[in-house]
Structures are given as C-alpha cells and as structure tokens.
Amino acid sequence: MSQLKVHIGDFTFDAKFEEEDAPATVAAFKKAMPFDSQAIHVRWSGEGVWMPLGDLDFGVGYENHTSFPAPGHMILYPGGISETEILLAYSGVHFASKMGQLAGNHFITITSNLDKLKEMGKTVLWKGAQKVRIELV
Numbered sequence: 001m002s003q004l005k006v007h008i009g010d011f012t013f014d015a016k017f018e019e020e021d022a023p024a025t026v027a028a029f030k031k032a033m034p035f036d037s038q039a040i041h042v043r044w045s046g047e048g049v050w051m052p053l054g055d056l057d058f059g060v061g062y063e064n065h066t067s068f069p070a071p072g073h074m075i076l077y078p079g080g081i082s083e084t085e086i087l088l089a090y091s092g093v094h095f096a097s098k099m100g101q102l103a104g105n106h107f108i109t110i111t112s113n114l115d116k117l118k119e120m121g122k123t124v125l126w127k128g129a130q131k132v133r134i135e136l137v
Helices: 023-030 115-128
Strands: 004-007 013-017 034-043 046-052 071-078 083-095 104-110 130-137
Touching: 004 104, 013 023, 013 046, 013 115, 023 104, 046 071, 046 115, 083 104, 115 130
Parallel strands: none
Antiparallel strands: 004 013, 004 130, 013 104, 034 046, 034 130, 046 083, 071 083, 071 104
C-alpha cells in the first residue's frame, strides 16, 4: 500500500515509509511534510539524485543505515562530517562526499514506476535541478 507520492520534476512515484526499520527517521521526517526541495545529481556517489539540506537537523542518529542504497531507496544522511541530505538511488550508488564514504538511513522506498527511475536521473543530470515534493497520500 502506498503511503506517499514523490514528485521529481515531471515524474511521480508511489512510495512507502520504512517505519519498522527506521522509526525515528520516519517520525522526524513526517513532521517536515509535505516536504519541498530540489534534486540535483550526485556525481560523486554514482547514479542518484540528492537534496542538499545544509544544517537542517532532523534530530536523528543512524538507523537502518547504508552506503549502498538500492535503486528506489531514499536515504537520509543526518549530518555530521558533511551536510544533511536526502539521496535517492536510481541505479548503482556508493554514497560518499568529498570527505569520503557516508551512510544514510534508508527510510523511504519507491514502489511504482521503477522503470522510470533512470529516466528521472538522466533528466536531473542533463537538464539540471528538478523540483521535489514528497507528500502523504
């Protein structure tokens, strides 16, 4: 069952929270919804898009964290050695910054239109920043 709609540019995806594996991250993110941002391409990390959030503090630590999110997985890096960010993998990703390897909390999974993820990623890569909106259904 879909809990979320994720809009990135002209693309829309159904998604679900990973409440069992990342309860604190999901609870903190829900307080920020609907969530509006912009996605830019990750380039350092591989094939993904990210939403840089500066010093925004969601007040969470690590849970269900990974450096290798699968396509369709959204991770929240809570900040620390690099700025707070959300990353969405559309293909192979090894999450990193200029400071080195990072890990983020896998808290959302895309559940529809997975075949459109690469097209979305290539759009961000070649056409630039795209508006993002994540909202409850």
